[in-house]
Every structure is written in structure tokens, then in C-alpha cells.
Amino acid sequence: MPYAITQTCCTDASCVAACPVNCIHPTPDEPDFGTTDMLYVDPRTCIDCGACADACPVDAVHPADALTGALAEYAAINADFYADRPSSRATEPPVFHAWGPPDFDRVIPAGFPALDVAVVGTGPAGMYAVQDLLLHTNARVTLIDRLREPGGLVRFGVAPDHPSTKRIGEAFARHHGHHRLRMRLGVQVGHDTTVEQLAAAHDAVIYAVGASEARALGVPGEELPGSLAATTVVGWYNGHPEVAPSAVDLSAERVVVVGTGNVALDVARILSADPADLAGSAIAGPALDALRGSAVREVVLLGRRGPQDAAYTRPELLALARRNGVELVVDDGDPRTGRAIDAAAAGEHAALLQGVRREAVDWSAPPPDRPRRLVLRFHSAPVAVAGPDRVSGLRVTGPGGEVEIPAGLVVRAVGHRGTPLPGLPFDDATGTVPNAGGRVAGMPGSYVVGWIKRGSTGGIGANRACAAETVGALLDDAVAGRLPARRRRRIPLPLLGRGRKGASVSR
Template sequence: MPYVVTRSCCADASCVLACPVNCIHPAPGEPGFATAEMLYVDPRTCVDCGACTTACPVDALKPHTALGAAELPFLELNAAYYKENPHSDRTPMYVVPPRPGLPTGELSVAVVGAGPAGLFAADELLRHPGVRVTVHDRLPTPYGLARAGVAPDHQDTKQVTRLFRTIESQPGFSYRLGVEVGTDLTHADLLREHHAVIYAVGAATDRRLGIAGEELRGSVSATDFVAWYNGHPDRAHDEHDLDTERAVVIGNGNVALDVARILTADPETLARTDISDRALSALRRSKVREVVLLGRRGPAQAAFTVPELIALRALKDVDVRVEGWPEGLDPDATEKTRLLAQLAARTPVEGRRRIVLRFLTGPVRLVGEASVRALETTATTLRTDEDGTVRAVPTGSTQTLETGLVLRSVGYRARPVPGLPFDEDTATVPHEGGRVTPGVYVAGWIKRGPTGFIGTNKTCAQETVASLLADAAAGRLTQPAGATGPATDAPGLAAWRAIDDAERAAGEAQGRPRVKFTDTESLHRAGRAVPAARR
């Protein structure tokens, strides 16, 4: 098997279309395309040409000879897919539609949000001659969750920023950083200056649990905790009391696993990453020895992905325990349950830190006066509705877990965008194919909700840009009046490159990828130190 996919990937068909022998599945038009956690390379027909690795925007593909010990399970995962999905018919199932033509003249588009969704949208637009894209972000740095959301021990995932650097280097691309739309610029300002606006502002807040005691000190949003250890300027200077032997994470998605890994990791290993220095100092003093992840439902319904579970299984010096296995659940029911059953069968090692995946358990209330000292939980049982939905039903049996830190990780939630409609139930902007109205569009989590992976935003952006280009070709966009906003002189690409250079130089001196500036004043100061050659 020459090449193997080694993590959750974009499933956007970049590698599928690059492959000369149609050996990567699911492909466009096949069941699972654009919704699968990852793609799979058929070992029978791969010719080891390497075209897929060049096309992959997240460096998810590796030659089988380059796999590390922790990545070897992906060989089994890949083989298992083709046992169930042989794909003997190699007839193309999908024809890529031609891009719509554009009217003569330039097309100016504002993109609000410099995260993966915004940059993928810019990339799609800049494939057309005559298009200019200005990407806005309220922070002095771009890349969104790729910079401030990916766990520092997942440096390989952050390699997608190399693609972003290529995107921002294209002719017709520009940044306006440190600019908040709704404060420094209005929606009306953007519409006057550009033919169209794409909002790719993500989901900046977290969902609440709605239980008593949630406001106590020590009850923390995982969203904020992740931003803290990643050095996000909004949260980098928060204080988190890690003077507790047990932390509890409510939720069992990929973010919950990230938090558990960071809390139990060897700080000296983290010291070789781009983790915030402030967070690293706190983790060195941490007394946390156990992190318990609570899931209301069972192992089969766990929200984390198989690649993240494989990474968890490969941890050294950290025990992983599984509790709350439903009666009658076949360990071989899915790849996820098989891996969890293997973890459950392990023998704990005395003295190790541990991560406990506890299923069939829901939170009831946080106990404490000024701060959290315990979490009351309830056992649950599974019930399947007529439509097939599996729900967790409390049994009434309760237990109290002593803890001084409870992190809720039950999903992100977007905020309303000034000037746009907003659906409070889904926390998204209503749209059709990314189109809110002709001239106004959405992409990423504000469009579809907090689902998918970094690369998923590429497929999402392609749909939105197709709607925008169709409106341009049909003459439905309004001619801009010109730049009228107060932030037209905001820091741009040169300022970001100066920040990037300074962070990398500081990192190189310490044997790290970078040392982040974690407050806006330092970021702006570094951004003003632009070399003369870039001015």
C-alpha cells in the first residue's frame, strides 16, 4: 500500500482529482463524500506516484514506509474500508461542473474572517482573473482556529498554514487586520466598497450546560481554555487553577480529547511546541493527575473521530480507561467501538496520569460556594426513538465526583452578524448555497454550524463562491462606490509577515516552531517592524 491517509482530512476531492488511477474514495458522487471523517487509498490500484500528497491541503497522506508506530493502525483502517467498499467499478461518478463565466472588468470581494473558511473562499475566488479579495479580521493575525484552536501537540495539523501562506501570496489578495466589522467598519461600508461580501466569522462562543453552579469559579468553557493555552489575545492572560488532582470535561468530541491530552501531557514535551508560555508555566505547576470525559450516550455515539482516538491510543506515559459500556454492545460494531474495547482491555500502570472516557453519564449540578469542589452526575440509559435517534435518559442514580476544574465541551455557537438575519435555534445565518442575498454570502461555521474539520471548509467555500460567481455572471451584484470605511489603512500582509517572522525567530532560538505574541499591543508592535523590502 504505497500511500495512506493518516488523520481526519478535508474529503474535498483535491487528492481524488489529482489521482491518475482513481484510487481514492469516497469520491464525488459516492456515498460518504464530503461527510466522511477521512478518505481511503485503494492498495490494489495505487501506483505510488505521489500526486495525492502534492494536492492534499493538510498533509494527511504519507507513504506507508514513512508511517510511525502510532500511525500503523491507519493501515488496518484503510484495509477495512475496502473490504466493505471494494469499488470495483472505476467509472467516474461525477463530472466537475465548469465554473461560470464572469463579466468583463474587475470583481472586488470582501471576506470577513481570516480563518480556514475565509482563506479557502479567497483561494476559490482568486482562481478567476480580475478578482480582488480583501480579507478582514479583528485580530492582528490570520488563520483563525488553525492558529488558536489546534492543540499545540498536533503540530502536523498546523501545516495547513503553509497552504494559507501560498493563498495570501497570490496577486489580488490583501489583508485588513485588526479591524472589527460592526465597530471599525460596518456592513454598509463593505457593500459600498465591494461588489460582494462573504462572512466567514466562525462560531466564537460555546454552548451552555444549563445546570446549577455553572457560574462558579473553576467552571470553564473548553473554548476559552483552548484559546488560553494557544495564546489567543482574548484569553491568553486568563487564570486557571490547576491545583486539583482531577479535572472533568463534559463532552467527548475532538476538542474534549485535545483538552484532556494537554492537561495530562508532559510539560517538557509541550515546551517544544508553540503553546502559550503562560499556559506552559501553569501546566508545569499543575497537580492534575486524572481527566474524566463524560458522555451522556454510549461508546457508539461518541463524537470524537477515529483518527483522534488512534492518536489517544498511542499516548505514552498516560493511561486511558473506558467506563460505562452498554450491555449488549458488540465491541466489533464499528471501528470506533473496536478501538475503545481495546483501550478498555488495557491494564492500568500505577503512578501514571490517566484519561477516563466515562460513558452513560450526564452532569446534574456543580457543587461549591465560591468555586467548584465537586460535580454531581447521573447515570443514563440509551433509548432509540422511532426515527432511529439514540437518546440518553437519566436513570435517577447519582454520583459525586470531587474536582476543582470542570470544562464544558458540548459545542461551539456562532454570534449574530450585524446586518444579517440569524437563526437562534441553529446559530447560523439562513442561506441558500451560501447566498444570503445577492452580494452577501456566508461560509464556514456561520453557514453550516460547527461541524467538520479544517479542510471541510474548502468544500463549503467552493459552494459559496459558486453562488457568488453565478450572481456576478447574471449581473445581480451592485457596482461599488469606492472605499469609504475608516479602516482602509489597517495592517496588511506585510505586517502579518513581520509578526510571523518575529515569532518564528524567537521560536528558533528555543528549539520551537514559534513563540507567540499573546497581546494585541505586542502583536501590533511586531507588525510595525516591517522590513523596507516589504513596504
């Protein structure tokens, strides 16, 4: 019986390298890698060896005949991907991969001196870079994070009811105790130390500082109490130390989430969940207590464009639609929505909504008492957040003109952007550090990886190839003699711990 990849796929392609018969696609050297919602096992080629399941860092791969409940349909989802593709067994011999992990050992000549490299950021982008440095080179790594708990996006960005996705953090954490790595937690670049000081103390510095700023809607009233960024809500239910336990007020019956990406779906799912279903998860205690007393009965997911343009992935929408006790509804008030769903070809995002109940929602009526409801409304652009003193609703362009959706909480989940780091160049238009293949423009020895490098695109697994490119550029520069001359040995411990109460140091 073949294996199948399921909902929690992180697309980092660890399974591709492990497969002995090349039955998992798309691979990193194929043009659609990074554009599909997940990776897929070809059931015609799979030899049931289980190597992919052993390699998967997020427990997403299982025998197809063992899939039950909400995961049962993933056997067909994997098979459907290959419906119009030739069998890989017919074109590739076993134990052959055109792609594999970067062979950094070939880049570095024998006897090349060990590099001192600082990596700023302990999220997935930074940790993939650390992993490459520790496993493929003899570099000494100083790992720095402004928070006193490592993990970044995995710890504070992944929804608490996705434990398998969070499990990749365990794979990263095994490097924290490596004998060539030192941890510096609670250290903020630009406050406790500077870009210049880090550059002076290391042969190279890799910045993996992410994109922490939420994009604004740019409408009047956005600053009112009750109007929140999704980053605040995500931080709240994940126990982020910089988000107050009281940051999210759940006293209103209706919440509007602007956006149709996976983060928007996460927020909607958590705010509408039965607290009993979250009790055994990684949710923060204060957030769970607030959900137990929540008045929320309806969450509206608002999309500016049609269902065919929605940004969510198929696995996340399927998980949302399969929950018990929560009804999923498509607002059919705009005829374009229904036409897109009915005309959608198999595999398109709009097609995922075929079979979901549709109705023209009357926004002047209160939300239904039972069951809790999630409403997807498309072709609606926010015009203004309503309310004199705090949020009372969201005005949007709808069929026939403007309509106000009464709501006590508005959450914007329309993307993220990077913020400037003192000492590094910054492109305000893209929210990134200008770079070429990870090399920071005009700053030899400085590199970027992850969202601060490429913008807020791609999930956890996309950072693996991104980090390989950046680390490869760093090593190329080292061997070619393009790194700045080392000006001192290693950064003194008092410097990295200065000014931050509770900063922690390892070794």
C-alpha cells in the same frame, strides 16, 4: 507499495483531485463524503505514484511501508475501508474523476469586469473562498479579520501538538501576498466598520466569521470560577490574544471535560500531557509553564450517551490511546457501556474501545498518583456544577441515581454556535445566518461560508466544498446581474482602521 492516509487527514479532498487512478474515497460526489472520519486509499488500486502525498496540505499521506509507531496501523485502516467494496480500478478508467475543483472560469464570460469582494474572516472557510476567488477569477479581494494575526481556527483552534494539521495554514498564507489581495487585520465589523459600509464599498461581501460562542450546559453553578468553556482552554494553550495566560487553573488533581468530541479529546490530551512532550510544539509559553507546575493527575471525559454515540473520530481516539505515560480507562459502572463495547460491530465507535481497560471507578477515592489517567464515562448527564464559591465537583446522573465527581475544574466541550453580527439577519435557534446556498436571506450581494453558514459541523476540509458553493453562487449572481449596483470604488483605509489600536494594513 501503496500509500495510506493517516491521522491528520483534513478531508478537503485535495488528494482526490490529484490521484490519477481514482483510488481515494469517499470522493465529494459520493454519498458518504463528509460522514467518514477520514479519506482512504484503496491499496488494490494505488500505483504508488505519490501524487496524493504531494497534494495533501496537512502531510497525512505516506507510503504504507514507511508507517511506524502510532501510525503503523493506518495501512490496515485504509485497507479495511475497502473490505466490502469493489476495486475502483474495475469500474473506472485511469485518470478519470467524476469530481474536480469547481471550474469558475466557465461561469464568468470573457471580458467580464473584475469584482471587488470583501471576505470577513481569515480562518479555513474564509481562506478557501479567497483561494477560489484568486485562482479562478480576476476578482480583487479585501481580506478582513478582527484579530491582528490571521489564521482563525487553524492558528487558534488546532491543538499545538498537531503540527501537520496546522500546516494547512501555510498553504493558506501563500495567498496573503497575492497582488490582488489586501489584508485588513485588527478590524471588527460592527465596531470599526459596518455591514452597510462594506456592502457600499464592494460588489459582494462573504462573511466567514465562524461559531465562536461555546454552548452552555444549562445547569446550576455553571458560572462558578473553575467552570470554563473549551474555547477558553483551547485559546489559552494556543496563545489567543483575547484569553488571559492565567485563564486556566491547574491546581486541582481532577478535571472533568463534558463532551466526547475531538475538541474534548484535544483538551484532555493537552491537560494530561507530559510537558516535555509539548516543549517543541506550538503551545503558548505561559500554558507550558502552567502545565509544568500542574497538579492534574486525572481527566474525566463525560458523555451523555453511550460509546456508540461518541463524537470523536477514530484517528483522534487512537492517538489518545497510544500515548506513553497516560492510562486510558473506561468507567464500567453502567452495564450499558460494557454491553455496547462488547457487542459493537467492527468500525463502530464503541468497537474502538475494545481492549481498553474497564473498571467501575470509585469517585470517592482520589485519583491515582501514577500514571496520569484519562477516564471515559458514558451515560452521564450533568445535573449541577458543585461548589459554593468555586468549582468543587460535577453532579451527574449515573447508574442508580446521582453521583458527584470531585473536581477542581470543569470544562464544557459540547459544541459551538454562531453569534449575531450587527447588520446581518440571525437565526438564534441554529446559531447561523439564514441563507440559501450561501446567499444571505434578503441581502443581495452578501454571502456566508463555514460554520456561520451551516452550523458547527465538519472539520477544516469540509469548508472547501462549502466555499465552492458560496463562491459559485456569488459568481452566478454577478453574471446574472443580481448584485447591487456599485455605489463607490473601494473602502477608504482610514475607515477600516478606525478605532482599533494597532490595526494593520497591507498595500
